[in-house]
Amino acid sequence: MQNSIYSYLAKAGQRAPSAGNMQPWFFHEKNNQLVLYMDLEKLEDSYFNREHPVTLLAVGAVVENIIQAAQLNEIDLEFDYFPPQDSGKCAFFQVKNKSFKRAMKAERLALFNRRTNRLPFIKKAIPQNILDELLNLSTANAQLVAYQSKEKISLWSKWLYTASQTRFRTPNIHQWFEQTLKVTPEEVATREGLDIKLLELSAIVSLILKTAQAWKKMSLCNKFYIYKLLAKFEILNINAAPALIGIIASPGIPFAIESGRLMEKMWIKANELGLSVQPYYAVSDQVYRLKKGIISSSLEESIAHLDNEINTALKLKNAFVYILFRVGYCDKNPKKSLRHLVKI
Ligand SMILES: Cc1cc2nc3c(=O)[nH]c(=O)nc-3n(C[C@H](O)[C@H](O)[C@H](O)COP(=O)(O)O)c2cc1C
Secondary structure: OHHHHHHHHHHHHHHHOOOOOOOOEEOOOOOEEEEEEEEEEEEEEOOOOOHHHHHHHHHHHHHHHHHHHHOOOOOOEEEEEOOOOOOEEEEEEOOOOOOOOOOOOOOHHHHOOOOOOOOOOOOOOOOOHHHHHHHOOOOOOEEEEEEEEEEHHHHHHHHHHHHHHHOOHHHHHHHHHHHHHOOOOHHOOOOOOEHHHHHHOHHHHHHHHHHHOOHHHHHHOOOOOHHHHHHHHHHHHOOOOOOOEEEEOOOOOOHHHHHHHHHHHHHHHHHHOOOOOEEEEEHHHHHHHHHHHHOOOHHHHHHHHHHHHHHOOOOOOEEEEEEEEEEEEOOOOOOOOOOOOOOO
């Protein structure tokens, strides 16, 4: 019986979002606990390694899903989460109930229905009380901040444009993207990565990405400024969004995991309230690379300038924008992306 609860909780965790849908984690049931591990083998060859905030945000989202699934089913759960150990272990969950209601209807829980929506949103403002409901999910360590004015939204659009261009000019990020992009039915059937059909790309962008999936070809295309075209496509829907929401917290592993929990909490609630959500990670990634000193010297100046502008405009002091979201209403609900089947 306990095993079936743990399978259920792991299934909830597995629905968490991750950059490129890479699902860099796995679960084991051990000593009557469900244990969450970062998949270090998978991360070893990846640009997004175990310390990268993108990986830690995903771990935070897995933790949040498991906690929510337990709360909604009145499962008494003892848990802890922490920076990944050498084995990759980063959280455990132990069910304390002797008996529990067997009402676990996956489809009824909002967390199983959360998804990314990359379609254009309709022209409709978000009522302030709805926005406040989201912003009030902020915690002492991680804050949700909304950007609604034309000025702030167009600033974000400009920042994303800069960061996105840099991304398409950086070999190891492009190679990571090459791994995540799934084009053929066989690739999609691996149940990880980004099914190109779910990316809502125009025919031309889809063709460019398929053609320039390998860095060698991308770097050739870049001689014709293709990185500018792809970056333009990435920001296409930003200016028409009624609101952007950022997650701001201090730098560091515990704050990144906390931000991941908040990301998932906000995203689930927003979808439940009928709002669509699309994350944008390019700015956070480039600023992180700058702090780590891993930007190529030819691109460093523009990202240093970007970082300066963001800190000044948003009045940030020793704080980091972990991720940005476009939030609004859409008349279409995209298909759910696939996940690996859970084994514990
Ligand atoms: C940390 C993080 C960064 C992401 N960055 C982007 C992004 O820059 N652009 C985008 O379209 N989707 C982004 N995504 C969305 C993922 O691609 C998406 O969550 C994943 O493919 C699973 O799909 P789902 O959210 O519909 O379940 C990001 C997700 C996470 C967790």
